[in-house]
Amino acid sequence: MTPTSEPQDMNPSEDDAAVLDSYKRAAIIGGGVIGVSWAGLFLARGIDVVINDPRTDIEDLVRAGLAEITPTLAALGLPAENLTDRLTFEADLATAVADADVIQENGPERLELKQQIWQTVEQAAPAHALLATSTSTIPATAIATAMRQPERLIVGHPFNPPHLVPLVEVVPGESTSEATVRQAKAFYTALGKRPQVLRKEIPGFVANRLQSALFRECVFLVAQGVVTEQELDDIVTSSIGMRWAVAGPFRTFHLGGGPGGLPHFLEHLGRTMEASMWPALGNPSFDDATVALLTDQAREAFGTGTVDELATARDRAQIALMHALNETPQPSSAHHP
Amino acid sequence: MTPTSEPQDMNPSEDDAAVLDSYKRAAIIGGGVIGVSWAGLFLARGIDVVINDPRTDIEDLVRAGLAEITPTLAALGLPAENLTDRLTFEADLATAVADADVIQENGPERLELKQQIWQTVEQAAPAHALLATSTSTIPATAIATAMRQPERLIVGHPFNPPHLVPLVEVVPGESTSEATVRQAKAFYTALGKRPQVLRKEIPGFVANRLQSALFRECVFLVAQGVVTEQELDDIVTSSIGMRWAVAGPFRTFHLGGGPGGLPHFLEHLGRTMEASMWPALGNPSFDDATVALLTDQAREAFGTGTVDELATARDRAQIALMHALNETPQPSSAHHP
Numbered sequence: 188m189t190p191t192s193e194p195q196d197m198n199p200s201e202d203d204a205a206v207l208d209s210y211k212r213a214a215i216i217g218g219g220v221i222g223v224s225w226a227g228l229f230l231a232r233g234i235d236v237v238i239n240d241p242r243t244d245i246e247d248l249v250r251a252g253l254a255e256i257t258p259t260l261a262a263l264g265l266p267a268e269n270l271t272d273r274l275t276f277e278a279d280l281a282t283a284v285a286d287a288d289v290i291q292e293n294g295p296e297r298l299e300l301k302q303q304i305w306q307t308v309e310q311a312a313p314a315h316a317l318l319a320t321s322t323s324t325i326p327a328t329a330i331a332t333a334m335r336q337p338e339r340l341i342v343g344h345p346f347n348p349p350h351l352v353p354l355v356e357v358v359p360g361e362s363t364s365e366a367t368v369r370q371a372k373a374f375y376t377a378l379g380k381r382p383q384v385l386r387k388e389i390p391g392f393v394a395n396r397l398q399s400a401l402f403r404e405c406v407f408l409v410a411q412g413v414v415t416e417q418e419l420d421d422i423v424t425s426s427i428g429m430r431w432a433v434a435g436p437f438r439t440f441h442l443g444g445g446p447g448g449l450p451h452f453l454e455h456l457g458r459t460m461e462a463s464m465w466p467a468l469g470n471p472s473f474d475d476a477t478v479a480l481l482t483d484q485a486r487e488a489f490g491t492g493t494v495d496e497l498a499t500a501r502d503r504a505q506i507a508l509m510h511a512l513n514e515t516p517q518p519s520s521a522h523h524p
Numbered sequence: 525m526t527p528t529s530e531p532q533d534m535n536p537s538e539d540d541a542a543v544l545d546s547y548k549r550a551a552i553i554g555g556g557v558i559g560v561s562w563a564g565l566f567l568a569r570g571i572d573v574v575i576n577d578p579r580t581d582i583e584d585l586v587r588a589g590l591a592e593i594t595p596t597l598a599a600l601g602l603p604a605e606n607l608t609d610r611l612t613f614e615a616d617l618a619t620a621v622a623d624a625d626v627i628q629e630n631g632p633e634r635l636e637l638k639q640q641i642w643q644t645v646e647q648a649a650p651a652h653a654l655l656a657t658s659t660s661t662i663p664a665t666a667i668a669t670a671m672r673q674p675e676r677l678i679v680g681h682p683f684n685p686p687h688l689v690p691l692v693e694v695v696p697g698e699s700t701s702e703a704t705v706r707q708a709k710a711f712y713t714a715l716g717k718r719p720q721v722l723r724k725e726i727p728g729f730v731a732n733r734l735q736s737a738l739f740r741e742c743v744f745l746v747a748q749g750v751v752t753e754q755e756l757d758d759i760v761t762s763s764i765g766m767r768w769a770v771a772g773p774f775r776t777f778h779l780g781g782g783p784g785g786l787p788h789f790l791e792h793l794g795r796t797m798e799a800s801m802w803p804a805l806g807n808p809s810f811d812d813a814t815v816a817l818l819t820d821q822a823r824e825a826f827g828t829g830t831v832d833e834l835a836t837a838r839d840r841a842q843i844a845l846m847h848a849l850n851e852t853p854q855p856s857s858a859h860h861p
Contacts, residue, residue, distance in 0.1 A: 352766070399805065402777070402797070413730060416786075419773070421772065422693070422731055425689070425690040448831045450819040482790065489778050501775070511844040
């Protein structure tokens with residue numbers, strides 16, 4: 188039995204505060220949606236932020252983005268006033284990272300570009316700095332082949348948006364040192380995130396692979412006319428979604444398999460699932476007809492509200508859910524180490 | 525823009541109350557876990573329940589089961605006192621259903637047995653009664669081939685346990701009448717459930733297919749050593765799980781694809797997902813080595829607590845989540861018709 192689950196630590200422990208004390212300044216490379224989200228979280232946690240991004244209008248973009256997420260940071264219980272007082276911009280990469288305790292890179296998903304960025308960073312950044320890339324598709328091993336200190340680079344892949352969703356997938360490359368893994372895990376934990384260190388590099392990491400596996404069947408069921416998008420979304424929120432917010436898939440089957448738990452489930456229903464359900468799952472394609480159908484149904488399902496309006500409402504509900512789970516301790520596998 | 529989402533209606537509307545008024549008495553066929561859960565919900569909603577089950581110790585089993593779920597019914601805000609005052613048992617099937625307004629069948633998943641049961645029921649039950657089977661695997665069409673009034677039978681497949689999780693998949697067979705579909709939907713809605721009518725029969729219906737699709741990749745990732753069961757569960761609860769409790773997979777991508785929403789997502793990331801992610805998803809097997817690995821990790825992940833203790837803690841968190849979402853209105857596709 189492990190300690191109480193907390194989906195997001197809104198108030199870091201004393202240990203976490205001590206860790207945060209050693210991070211005075213962060214360099215955020217790439218001021219897009221992910222970069223801005225990280226910047227907001229870092230600033231709210233008391234870390235000065237410098238943004239490095241070649242775009243000439245980057246200051247306006249980042250300030251607008253920060254203004255948009257500030258209410259969410261406040262709703263999470265974080266100090267969210269005057270965040271931009273400690274925000275600066277530096278177009279020269281080496282200068283931007285020269286004084287940083289952590290560098291979080293959110294550049295385009297192009298291997299050569301990331302290799303160039305990290306070659307520059309490792310030479311210019313302080314020796315103690317944490318070097319993390321937000322990449323969702325490129326393994327640290329591939330980026331680090333171009334580095335002199337490949338042991339320093341690690342993937343810190345957030346589930347979007349990082350200021351709200353707790354998960355950070357921490358994925359060491361083949362050369363990443365244990366010290367770097369520990370440093371990354373401690374840092375993200377201190378930020379209030381729920382870092383999870385993967386044991387192997389695998390394309391898509393874990394959360395996106397799972398999301399993709401479920402979505403394949405979603406597309407199939409809608410393309411087959413079994414349900415509409417809206418009906419499928421309703422099915423998920425009122426069953427598996429609310430279950431998996433509280434207990435993951437293994438725990439859910441452990442608790443649904445009678446007194447014998449997961450071992451009993453595996454021996455009986457697991458093999459039935461393999462024999463009768465898995466082969467029947469769909470293999471759809473985003474051909475023109477399917478894309479047209481899904482696009483039409485999206486109009487029907489999501490109405491005329493802008494994406495921003497809908498996302499704001501969703502995130503409000505998300506935060507209420509996170510608070511509710513924080514306030515309802517349960518024995519769980521979910522815990523900080 | 526559709527009305528406010530309510531994950532579970534704890535207080536039925538006046539319309540729902542009027543519907544419930546016409547259901548005085550329910551016959552539950554099969555007093556296993558699902559039957560007991562339905563019985564508890566029906567009783568708490570003011571419907572008298574008669575249990576039909578051939579087992580000689582069925583009274584003790586059902587009373588023990590009801591005692592176990594009563595705290596959950598109370599936590600959901602339902603009147604849960606003296607439930608068993610209106611509970612009876614009748615071993616003869618025809619007698620059990622003779623005076624019932626709704627028959628909910630939860631027998632073993634064997635086609636011939638269900639065909640026999642429903643042949644008896646349709647002859648003995650009142651003409652106005654709703655005839656619903658909880659089957660998760662057998663289409664109504666197959667059961668109804670043995671019925672004289674196949675238009676009356678419908679699948680009302682709950683997501684386990686029905687007294688707690690809102691979803692009921694309502695699946696008409698080829699001969700099921702529109703009137704029966706409307707009757708089933710109105711009844712489950714009045715109970716406070718979130719019924720979803722499927723447009724086609726398909727093996728496994730929707731929720732279990734989706735669950736199975738995700739679980740296949742879960743088993744693969746653990747078998748490959750990318751993460752442990754516990755780590756995978758933590759990843760899900762802290763990312764996709766909490767997302768899908770609030771917004772389904774289509775809405776989640778609609779809100780994560782920038783201002784262009786789902787249409788933009790489909791054109792760009794959707795096709796990338798199809799080309800690079802779907803072919804890379806795993807195809808694991810519950811061979812002996814995998815079952816042994818998963819069983820060992822289950823011991824590690826779930827500790828020494830009994831399944832009942834863990835389920836109770838999980839359900840408490842589940843109810844807190846449901847209350848939180850009820851209290852946080854958002855524009856959603858999720859609504860009662």
